[in-house]
Amino acid sequence: MEQEVQSVTMPRIGDNAPDFEAVTTKGKIKLSEYAKDKWIVLFSHPADFTPVCTTEMSGFATRKAEFEALNTELIGLSIDSIHAHLAWVNNVKKNTGVYFDFPIIADIDMKVSKLYGMLQPNESETAAVRAVFFIDPKKKIRLIMYYPLNVGRNMDEILRVLEALQVSDANGVALPLNWKKGDRVIVPPPKNLDEMQERIDGDYPEKIDFYLVKKDL
Numbered sequence: 001m002e003q004e005v006q007s008v009t010m011p012r013i014g015d016n017a018p019d020f021e022a023v024t025t026k027g028k029i030k031l032s033e034y035a036k037d038k039w040i041v042l043f044s045h046p047a048d049f050t051p052v053c054t055t056e057m058s059g060f061a062t063r064k065a066e067f068e069a070l071n072t073e074l075i076g077l078s079i080d081s082i083h084a085h086l087a088w089v090n091n092v093k094k095n096t097g098v099y100f101d102f103p104i105i106a107d108i109d110m111k112v113s114k115l116y117g118m119l120q121p122n123e124s125e126t127a128a129v130r131a132v133f134f135i136d137p138k139k140k141i142r143l144i145m146y147y148p149l150n151v152g153r154n155m156d157e158i159l160r161v162l163e164a165l166q167v168s169d170a171n172g173v174a175l176p177l178n179w180k181k182g183d184r185v186i187v188p189p190p191k192n193l194d195e196m197q198e199r200i201d202g203d204y205p206e207k208i209d210f211y212l213v214k215k216d217l
Contacts, residue, residue, distance in 0.1 A: 010117035011115075011116055011117060011133070011141055011144070012141070012144075013141055013142065013143065013144060014140065014141065014142075015140070015141050016139060016140060016141075017031060017040075017042075017133065017135045017139045017140065017141050018031075018115040018116060019031050019032045019139075020111065020112050020115060022077075022105045022106070022107065022111070022112055023082055023105070023106050024075070024082075024103035024104055024105050024106065025082065025085050025086060025089060025100070025103055025104045025106075026102070026103035027103075029075075029103055031139070032139060034073070034075075035073040036137075037071075037137050038071050038072060038073050038137055039070065039071055039072040039073070039134065039135065039136055039137060039162065039166070040072065040073050040074075040075060040133075040134075040135040041067065041072055041073075041074050041075070041132060041133070041134060041135075041158065041162065042075045042077065042116070042132070042133040042135060043060070043074070043075070043076055043077070043130070043131065043132045043133070043153075044076070044077040044078060044113065044116075044118045044128035044129065044130065044131045045057060045076065045077070045078045045128070045130060046078060046128060046129070046130070046149050047078055047079070047080060048078060048080045048084045048085060048087075048088035049084070049087075049088050049091070052149075052150065052151075052152050053078070054088075054092060055152055056130070056152050056153055057076060057092070057100055057104075058092065058096065058098045058100075059153075059155040060074055060076070060100075060102070060155070061098050061099060061100050061101065061102070062098060063155055063159065064101065064102060066159055067159070067162070070159070070162055070163060070166060071166075072162060073102070074102040074103075075102065075103050075104075075105065076100070076102060076103070076104040076105065077104065077105040077107050077112055077113065077118070077128065078104070078105075078107065078128060079107050079108060079110055079113060079128055080106060080107075080108065081106055081108050082106035082108075084106075085104050085106055089104070107128070113128045116131060116133060117131070118131045120146075129146055129147065129148060129149060130146070130147035130148070130149065130151070130152075130153055131144070131145065131146050131147075132144070132145040132146075132153065132158060134161070134162060134165060136165070136169075142165050143161055143165060145158070160179075160180060163181060164179055167181075167185070167217070168185075171185065171217060172188065173185040173186060173187065173188065173215075173217075174186040174188060176214070184205065184206055184214040184215060184216055185214065185215060185216075185217055186212070186213070186214055187199065187204070187213040187214065187215055189210075189211050189212075190210060190211070196210050199211075199213050
């Protein structure tokens with residue numbers, strides 16, 4: 001007998017972020033009306049009171065100021081009740097001094113998890129995988145990360161790509177491998193002969209050929 005394959009909704013880069021209303025540890029929120037003119041990092045974790053999730057949520061909490069400096073709000077999520085969330089937040093603060101001072105969605109009905117493809121049956125049918133959605137101020141999905149239940153995310157990389165998206169938007173450039181703030185950026189490749197000649201003749205600090213040119217910001 002063939003195994004039935006369960007379809008999963010998977011929002012894609014460039015899609016409008018699926019809208020939702022949800023109860024959170026900071027009160028009820030509606031995504032389309034939340035954090036006007038700001039970026040949002042929406043991230044899921046499998047369950048409260050679990051070890052990897054505690055390290056990750058603590059990582060977001062301790063570096064919250066860095067996200068704020070990038071005009072970004074954090075929203076967490078797991079398939080737990082609001083009572084479990086509140087107890088976990090209190091427990092972690094009591095034991096470590098770290099306070100999860102951002103909304104955590106109580107997605108007990110799995111509504112948001114299903115909207116964002118966070119439930120992946122071959123990994124788990126009852127726990128959200130470790131997903132991260134980068135949503136710009138126009139509520140467009142700009143970047144997506146998925147991790148399995150047993151591997152924690154990299155906070156440096158989350159902040160790096162968030163800043164990279166913003167730098168690219170602000171300056172109309174692309175970012176090379178391992179780019180970090182202060183590194184040279186890539187001039188967009190030419191779209192016509194005049195632009196190609198400009199790349200060839202232009203005075204750039206780093207030029208491999210007309211299709212790979214870097215400059216300082």
